[in-house]
Amino acid sequence: MSSPVRVFIATSLDGFIAGPDDDLSWLPQPTPEQDYGFGEHMASTVAILMGRRSYDMVAAMDEWFYGDTPVFVATSRPIDDPVAPTVRAVQGASAADLLSEVQAQAGEGGIYVDGGALIRSLLDEGLIDELVVTVIPVILGHGLPLFAGARFRRELELTSSEAFDDGLVQLRYRVEV
Amino acid sequence: MSSPVRVFIATSLDGFIAGPDDDLSWLPQPTPEQDYGFGEHMASTVAILMGRRSYDMVAAMDEWFYGDTPVFVATSRPIDDPVAPTVRAVQGASAADLLSEVQAQAGEGGIYVDGGALIRSLLDEGLIDELVVTVIPVILGHGLPLFAGARFRRELELTSSEAFDDGLVQLRYRVEV
Numbered sequence: 001m002s003s004p005v006r007v008f009i010a011t012s013l014d015g016f017i018a019g020p021d022d023d024l025s026w027l028p029q030p031t032p033e034q035d036y037g038f039g040e041h042m043a044s045t046v047a048i049l050m051g052r053r054s055y056d057m058v059a060a061m062d063e064w065f066y067g068d069t070p071v072f073v074a075t076s077r078p079i080d081d082p083v084a085p086t087v088r089a090v091q092g093a094s095a096a097d098l099l100s101e102v103q104a105q106a107g108e109g110g111i112y113v114d115g116g117a118l119i120r121s122l123l124d125e126g127l128i129d130e131l132v133v134t135v136i137p138v139i140l141g142h143g144l145p146l147f148a149g150a151r152f153r154r155e156l157e158l159t160s161s162e163a164f165d166d167g168l169v170q171l172r173y174r175v176e177v
Numbered sequence: 178m179s180s181p182v183r184v185f186i187a188t189s190l191d192g193f194i195a196g197p198d199d200d201l202s203w204l205p206q207p208t209p210e211q212d213y214g215f216g217e218h219m220a221s222t223v224a225i226l227m228g229r230r231s232y233d234m235v236a237a238m239d240e241w242f243y244g245d246t247p248v249f250v251a252t253s254r255p256i257d258d259p260v261a262p263t264v265r266a267v268q269g270a271s272a273a274d275l276l277s278e279v280q281a282q283a284g285e286g287g288i289y290v291d292g293g294a295l296i297r298s299l300l301d302e303g304l305i306d307e308l309v310v311t312v313i314p315v316i317l318g319h320g321l322p323l324f325a326g327a328r329f330r331r332e333l334e335l336t337s338s339e340a341f342d343d344g345l346v347q348l349r350y351r352v353e354v
Contacts, residue, residue, distance in 0.1 A: 013310060013333065013350070014324045015192020026330065123316065133190060135312075137335050137350060139300065141327030147191045150318030153203065156190065158314050158344035167335035171346060173190070173314060 003103050004129040005111045007119055008041045009146065010168075012136055016143035017116060022057060026138045028166065036134055037162075037170060038065070045069055047106030049090070049098060051115025052077065059083040072102045074118055095121035116144055124151050126177050131156065137167040180280050181306040182288045184296055185218045186323065187345075189313055193320035194293060199234060203315045205343065213311055214339075214347060215242070222246055224283030226267070226275060228292025229254065236260040249279045251295055272298035293321055301328050303354050308333065314344040 010027055011017055018024055030038055048066055050058075052075040058065065064084050072090040073079060079089050092098035095118060102111060113119055113128065122128050133146070156173035163169045187204055188194055195201055207215055225243055227235075229252040235242065241261050249267040250256060256266050269275035272295060279288060290296055290305065299305050310323070333350035340346045 011192075013192075013308075013348070014322065014327070015188075015190075019330070131190075135348065137333035139324050139327055139331040139333065141324060141330065145191070145322075147316050147318060150191070150316055153196070153318065154316040156314035156316065156344070158340060158346065161338065161340040161346050163335060163338040167333070167350075169335065169338050169346070169348060171190070171312065173344075 003046075003106075003108055003111055005099065005113055005122065005127055006041070006045075006130040006132065007113055007128060008038065008132045009114070009119075010134045010136055011146045012138050012140040012143070014139050014141065015146045016140045017146050018057075018144040019140045020142050023143070024057075026136060026140065028136065028168065034164070034166075036164065036168060037132070041112070041132065042067065042069065044110045045112040046109030047072060047102050048112045048114065049074065049102045049118065050113070051075075051118040053117070054115035055079070055087070070106060072098075072105075074098050074115075094125070096125050096127060099127055116146070116148060120147055120150050123147060123154060123175070126175075128175050130159075131173045131175060132170065133173070134168050134170045180223075180283075180285055180288055182276065182290055182299065182304055183218070183222075183307040183309065184290055184305060185215065185309045186291070186296075187311045187313055188323045189315050189317040189320070191316050191318065192323045193317045194323050195234075195321040196317045197319050200320070201234075203313060203317065205313065205345065211341070211343075213341065213345060214309070218289070218309065219244065219246060221287045222289040223286030224249060224279050225289045225291065226251065226279045226295065227290070228295040230294070231292035232256070232264070247283060249275075249282075251275050251292075271302070273302050273304060276304055293323070293325060297324055297327050300324060300331060300352070303352075305352050307336075308350045308352060309347065310350070311345050311347045
């Protein structure tokens, strides 16, 4: 597969990717000593495709996580004052179109997809190849659900699981098609 | 701790304990060769406390999973024709009352709590000691959420994680109070 499409995401044990009011305070901060595999993931990523809501959330943060990697934001609204020179808007009639557009522009290599609604659409269209889900040791009770509203049941194949010292567990799956 | 209160439950990767229409067909069937630790869990359990909905679901199944262990069903409705002689109804003004009643009747040993609403109430009251959550390699998209509507954020301490050959991952947590 020349351009695997990957999700790299953290979830609470009860399956939320953000708490009430987009609360992300429960997410451990990666450090240079422990980045939970994010650096390795980015090293094999040639482009990022994210939803507008995700972009607005990361753009409001103090840190920019994506270095020089191009970040395509799925949005019909203009991005005023983009937070990095690598950010550009992308449009498409469907999630599949968006992905094709990014793949055409980015060339060969991993595509990192982020954002609940976008991930769900791509999952439903069978376009996600790999999921890396890091389970944070917390119960949130409410929030933004991981893959919420996926229309189809998807079988997964576990390819690895790794527990970190601070209680995070990273699960890697291939999505079966 | 003389009577630890434990949850032993399976969830889809996206945090559902049952699919749409209470679908449980995605759950692997335990076998004598591979029971995913259930036998060991039951060996340290002196009583089970479950919600009425859970009881009605397990009572409709071909198999009875709980041997001779007393099963207390939290219900205000009579249980006609109980599926096993070990089944009895229990009532209480709160989840804490129900648990005290079961602990008083069962004596010392682990209490296994089952059922979404009951688990949520006990979690909210800080009465769950240990969670054993087995993540099934499937995305369901919809269904009955694990701990849905827990009112309080709960920090957890990972005590072990184990991947099985068929891709299930069992996570054990102590609930921090």
